[in-house]
Amino acid sequence: MLTVSHVLMITSFSFILLNLGYFFPLSFCWFTYLSWGFKAVLTSAAASEFTLERALHFLFLFKASRYHLQMARSAPVPAFFQVLVGDFSEKLKMPTAFVNDFNGPALCKLRGPNGKCWDVKLEEKNNDLFFHKGWKKFVKDNYLEEGDFLVFNYDGNSLFSVTIYDESACEMDMEEAKRKRSTGGLVGQMRDYVMPGETRLRIIEFKSEHLCFKRTMETHRLYQLNIPIIIARAKGLMSKRTIELRDPSNRSWPVAVTPMEDGRTLMNKGWCDCYKANQIKKGNTVVFEFVKGHVKLHIVRDEGYEVMLTGPNIVY
Structure with missing residues (x-):
């Protein structure tokens, strides 16, 4: 006679055999084992003692072993x-x-x-x-x-x-990152202007209270760079040998300055190291902002932007 104990045992056994399909290929004939299991349960003397508590415990142990088998089979990703x-x-x-x-x-x-x-x-x-x-x-x-x-x-x-x-x-x-890094971290308003002929001009308006100027990098400016005369005089650069540049990562770069006979002041030795480390390329725009004690660099890598400087101490 099919008792409650038999039903519990058959249900547990069926659950396990069905889950074996997770580990074995589809060609594995677990239906045969399921039929064999039913027959064994119905003729087993132990079935009379197979209670609900033991069935649940049996299922728990199986699920735990299946979990650990999965973990063992999962190789760590290099x-x-x-x-x-x-x-x-x-x-x-x-x-x-x-x-x-x-x-x-x-x-x-x-x-x-x-x-x-x-x-x-x-x-x-x-x-x-x-x-x-x-x-x-x-x-x-x-x-x-x-x-x-x-x-x-x-x-x-x-x-x-x-x-x-x-x-x-x-x-x-x-x-x-796209917004900040492609514009060199410039804090300003981005605007799109449509010029005559439907030419779109993308502008970053950069405001500063400090003396500042910008340069679009060309081949000759990758080795030495001219500082506007007004700024050189205002900061007394003609009597200095070096100035300190600070890049967007706040790293310090000592750069030599050389006054020329025509009144210009050039940044040269040390500038090449700075632009290489910051991957400044031809076509990038660099804003030089003279804050207290050093010159802060803002690098605009996206050539699709035109940088417009605004403020009381802007020099072109």
């Missing part, structure tokens, strides 16, 4: 991190410990926080492995700066998922 320092915009070195166990293809994909992927070619040099061709575009498109902290998770199939952390030690807000 990963590494890198802090962006120095000249990281052209290529980025992988950690040696990761490379020793890496056997992926020469062409990989980097998936950014927004889900978009970039093709990046790996370069081997002196037994080191670098993200190289394509890496520069990934840096530019994700507004990466020195000091950013990147975590690379490798899925084993030529794909790296990249998580980006900024100076706040939290995941980077990409929209905020």
Whole structure:
């Protein structure tokens, strides 16, 4: 006779056999085992002592063992991190410990926080492995700066998922980074003007109470840069040998100043190191703001913006 104990035992056994399908291939004929289990339960003397409490306990133990089996089968995802320092915009070195166990293809994909992927070619040099061709575009498109902290998770199939952390030690807000970093952190109002002929002009209005000037970088300005005569005289630069520049990361750069016979004052030695470290490129606009004791730099990398300086001490 089919008793309550039999029903409990059959139900428990059915649950387990049904869940075995999670671990075994579909071709596994667990229906056969289920039929065998029903027969064994109906003829088992132990079924008479199979209470509801024991059935629940049995199911709990099975679920716990299944969980641990899942955890054991889940291999850890290979990963590494890198802090962006120095000249990281052209290529980025992988950690040696990761490379020793890496056997992926020469062409990989980097998936950014927004889900978009970039093709990046790996370069081997002196037994080191670098993200190289394509890496520069990934840096530019994700507004990466020195000091950013990147975590690379490798899925084993030529794909790296990249998580980006900024100076706040939290995941980077990409929209905020786009707004702030593409305009060099300038605090001002962005405006779009439609000029005659339907030409759209994008303007950043930068207000300052300090003496300041701007320069759009050209090839000759990457090595030395002319300071307006009015500012040089107002700040007494003709009698100084160096000035201190502060970049957007608040790093200090001592730069030599040289007065010329025609009245101009040039920034030269030290300026080249500053622009290289900040990845200043031809076409970028740099605002030089003379605050107390140093010159603050604002770098606008987006060439689609025209910077308009406003204030009582603006010099062009």
